[in-house]
Amino acid sequence: MALSREQIAQRVAQELQDGYYVNLGIGIPTLVANYVPDDMEVMLQSENGLLGMGQFPTEEDIDADLINAGKQTVTMATGASIFDSAESFAMIRGGHVDLTVLGAFEVDVNGNIASYMIPGKLIKGMGGAMDLVAGADNIIVTMTHASKHGVSKLLSHCTLPLTGKGCIKKVLTDLAFIEIRGGKFHLLERAPGVSVEEIVTLTAGELVVTGDIPEMIL
Amino acid sequence: MAGFDKVVTSYEEAMAGLTDNMTVIAGGFGLCGIPENLISEIKRKGTKGLTLVSNNCGVDDFGLGILLPDRQIKKIIASYVGENAEFERQMMAGELDVELTPQGTLAEKMRAGGAGIPAFFTATGYGTPVATGKEERQFKGRDYILEESIVGDFAIVKAWKADRYGNLVFRKTARNFNPLAATAGKITVVEVEEIVEPGELDPDHIHTAGIYVDRLIQGTFEKRIEQRTVRPSSAQGKK
Numbered sequence: 001m002a003l004s005r006e007q008i009a010q011r012v013a014q015e016l017q018d019g020y021y022v023n024l025g026i027g028i029p030t031l032v033a034n035y036v037p038d039d040m041e042v043m044l045q046s047e048n049g050l051l052g053m054g055q056f057p058t059e060e061d062i063d064a065d066l067i068n069a070g071k072q073t074v075t076m077a078t079g080a081s082i083f084d085s086a087e088s089f090a091m092i093r094g095g096h097v098d099l100t101v102l103g104a105f106e107v108d109v110n111g112n113i114a115s116y117m118i119p120g121k122l123i124k125g126m127g128g129a130m131d132l133v134a135g136a137d138n139i140i141v142t143m144t145h146a147s148k149h150g151v152s153k154l155l156s157h158c159t160l161p162l163t164g165k166g167c168i169k170k171v172l173t174d175l176a177f178i179e180i181r182g183g184k185f186h187l188l189e190r191a192p193g194v195s196v197e198e199i200v201t202l203t204a205g206e207l208v209v210t211g212d213i214p215e216m217i218l
Numbered sequence: 219m220a221g222f223d224k225v226v227t228s229y230e231e232a233m234a235g236l237t238d239n240m241t242v243i244a245g246g247f248g249l250c251g252i253p254e255n256l257i258s259e260i261k262r263k264g265t266k267g268l269t270l271v272s273n274n275c276g277v278d279d280f281g282l283g284i285l286l287p288d289r290q291i292k293k294i295i296a297s298y299v300g301e302n303a304e305f306e307r308q309m310m311a312g313e314l315d316v317e318l319t320p321q322g323t324l325a326e327k328m329r330a331g332g333a334g335i336p337a338f339f340t341a342t343g344y345g346t347p348v349a350t351g352k353e354e355r356q357f358k359g360r361d362y363i364l365e366e367s368i369v370g371d372f373a374i375v376k377a378w379k380a381d382r383y384g385n386l387v388f389r390k391t392a393r394n395f396n397p398l399a400a401t402a403g404k405i406t407v408v409e410v411e412e413i414v415e416p417g418e419l420d421p422d423h424i425h426t427a428g429i430y431v432d433r434l435i436q437g438t439f440e441k442r443i444e445q446r447t448v449r450p451s452s453a454q455g456k457k
Binding site: 046047048049050055056057058059060062063064065066067068070071072073074076082083084085086088089092093112117123124125126127128129130131134135161162163164165166 | 247248249250251273296297298299300309316318320321322323324325326328329340341342343344345346347348361378388389390391392393394395396397398425441442443444445446447448449450451
């Protein structure tokens with residue numbers, strides 16, 4: 001079975017470490033916050049200028065001056081700090097964020113990522129995504145492995161305009177956990193009940209499968 | 219007005235001197251911390267051919283979006299421009315020039331502009347459409363592109379509190395691009411919720427020094443919320 005959005009988030013959360021500063025993109029990445037283990041402290045960075053993002057406010061605590069990068073009303077966690085956008089991206093570009101999780105339309109074997117534009121269709125802009133992929137060393141891309149029509153999103157070469165070049169090393173899809181190294185995809189784990197053959201079929205770029213591939217433990 | 223007193227009493231006075239085809243830098247992220255009354259004044263004035271520099275362009279009927287129906291914006295430099303139907307229409311029809319700029323690069327363009335730095339190298343956007351036509355250079359084995367800074371004829375800024383000298387304090391994430399915009403205007407106009415006397419703000423707690431501010435006005439704000447997300451209050455119990 002392919003992983004649900006929640007299960008993808010759950011698997012990403014296993015990559016968290018105590019004391020990590022983490023930036024979570026919009027969509028599936030946001031759900032990762034729900035799976036931070038109880039015995040672990042993680043601080044969420046929101047690129048509009050907040051480190052230490054808390055949960056959504058109650059109706060009576062809503063504050064128009066306090067939002068996240070998705071423009072949703074939020075609260076601040078204990079020990080939070082506020083800063084301007086230049087400083088926020090100094091943290092990101094300067095490599096101070098320990099883990100970045102973001103979505104994508106396509107990734108390829110050279111670590112290129114396309115996530116912000118579909119010419120003629122979707123031209124909303126990159127927001128902070130280009131800075132995030134350029135600045136972070138530890139990035140996990142979360143996405144579905146293929147489109148609804150079975151067209152692979154893990155390619156030899158991205159077809160859409162790039163968000164970043166050669167910056168992606170880890171991809172977690174609904175089918176597999178994949179590492180990008182030496183111009184190839186390497187299969188690390190498969191979703192429970194998903195066969196290696198199925199993953200190979202739906203991976204357009206070169207995929208290296210070495211030995212027995214373990215199932216993810218969720 | 220005398221000495222360092224920056225206070226003006228009307229929005230007309232606040233935006234005096236803004237003329238067609240000028241460049242305006244605006245603070246704000248989404249609808250959070252936007253100089254909403256200064257934007258309304260630009261609409262009222264009917265200034266046209268403007269180049270806007272702002273992370274976003276508001277929504278159809280609020281924020282910078284209200285400058286779209288009368289075609290007051292010629293060009294916008296922004297990182298994300300969703301949530302606005304009229305914007306999309308004008309962009310697709312080629313009536314509006316849009317320069318998509320990564321958010322961190324946009325912030326740094328303002329910061330550098332205000333700090334007298336004409337350009338800077340960044341890895342952001344290397345190998346992407348953003349790099350088109352820009353100088354590339356390697357430092358310590360990594361590739362970077364050269365981005366030019368931005369200075370505006372006007373900067374419009376929203377802060378929380380100010381003293382009459384224009385020392386500013388921002389509130390929560392309404393800070394965002396505002397302190398950067400404040401440094402990068404030839405004329406910087408700031409609207410705030412409260413103006414106090416000089417000396418009342420703790421100098422250690424001032425986010426933006428009054429030297430950057432030319433005009434200051436106290437306003438009232440709608441503070442519209444774009445995405446109202448809540449959790450149940452504890453009184454209602456857990457789901």
